[in-house]
Amino acid sequence: MATNKTVTFPNGFKLVSDKEIVGRDEETIQCEVQPNGTVKLIDKGYEGSILRRDGLIRYKNGLVESRDGSIRYQNGYKLILGKRAVRLPEGLFILGVKTKTDGSVEFPNGFVLKTDGSLKLTDGYKLDKDGELLEVSGGKNEESIGVLADLSKRIKKRDNALIFPVCTVRLSDKLIQERVKVTLDTISGEMSIKQKGLFAGLGFTEKAVVFVVVIIVLILIAIMLIDRLEKGGASIYQHRKDIFAVIKDFRESLEKNSSEISDIKEKLKKRGISFESQMEEEGREGITAGDSRLLKKRDDR
Known part of the structure; x- marks a missing residue:
């Protein structure tokens, strides 16, 4: 592959030399040109990834971006590399994300979208690819939040928040059967739980x-x-x-x-x-x- 002239790939990447390639955001990425015409990316969050000749990037974890420069995860999240944004299944966009060496994505609030489609939250909690909130040691609210309803159900969006459907919350070892509304702020990472239902204020379970x-x-x-x-x-x-x-x-x-x-x-x-x-x-x-x-x-x- 020529090194004295710029080679532009279909996804917008521009190879300016055998050692450097310019990404979509005009960032310079260290690279190595392979004998088969592919380009191995070395830094800027692309470590171990391969830029194929068709312009698609195959990440270290095996994920391959789509023709539009996006990557679709198992939980329905879609990483739009050109805009450095992630579009959620509910239509909400999160801007300013960073790609990591293993193909995961880090959000501005500290959330990490893992390559298996799970979402690692702040405060030590993690959403699996089906949307179930898993307890992880180290969370400051470890005793107040347990298993939540999955994201595959319809969840409402308002401003920067996702509102989960009615679900069950575990308080320590007790499983509370009341209906609750869980709001997850996608910017701050804060999560709030409010009891919901006709008899919520009376102290009775439905x-x-x-x-x-x-x-x-x-x-x-x-x-x-x-x-x-x-x-x-x-x-x-x-x-x-x-x-x-x-x-x-x-x-x-x-x-x-x-x-x-x-x-x-x-x-x-x-x-x-x-x-x-x-x-x-x-x-x-x-x-x-x-x-x-x-x-x-x-x-x-």
Whole structure:
């Protein structure tokens, strides 16, 4: 590769000699030109990185910048090298970042974006690539902040602050179930936790309130069921009384008819007439009379 004339790479880097290359921000970077046409960068935060012939930089950790001069991390953060800025998934820009030798990025407030997508915070805390806040020894608020909700959920942005969704906070060894709002200032690195929810100021957890409400609802349902069963039982009892009354009337009627038939039998017996033979005779007479009426009707026609 020529050393007497400037060679401009597609990403804006300009090789001015075998030992020096000018970066996007016009900073002079020490380098070594490799036999295959690539350029090994030596200082200014690029230690161990390789400038490829297509103008893309492959960092020591293996990350390769995009065609637009940016690097996308696993957590959705995007490093825009040309502007020395990082764009967060929520659209917030952080300016004035510095690239480090291992491909990580340092923010003005001391945050460090690691190459695995994790975010090392000030005060000894670290956000992993999924946004979970991990406890790291040495933080001055070590006992007040525990596991937070992950960044993959929608988080709101306001001014320079990121507002995490409702999440759970661990205070020492106690896991507090109240809903809290966590605000992380991306400039100062300060983090604040505020209790959130309808019963936040009453000292009750929302789970406890929900439990009490459920118990009250169950008691009301039980009262309604008991009342309905009592009314249903009274109705069944009334129906049973009506049925028994009908059966009693029918039985009394049968007994009365049986008594009358017995009296008739006794009277016929005193006259020397058999009740059964009398019934048969009346039956035959009825049939004969019926036949006679039929014959008369036929003769009339």
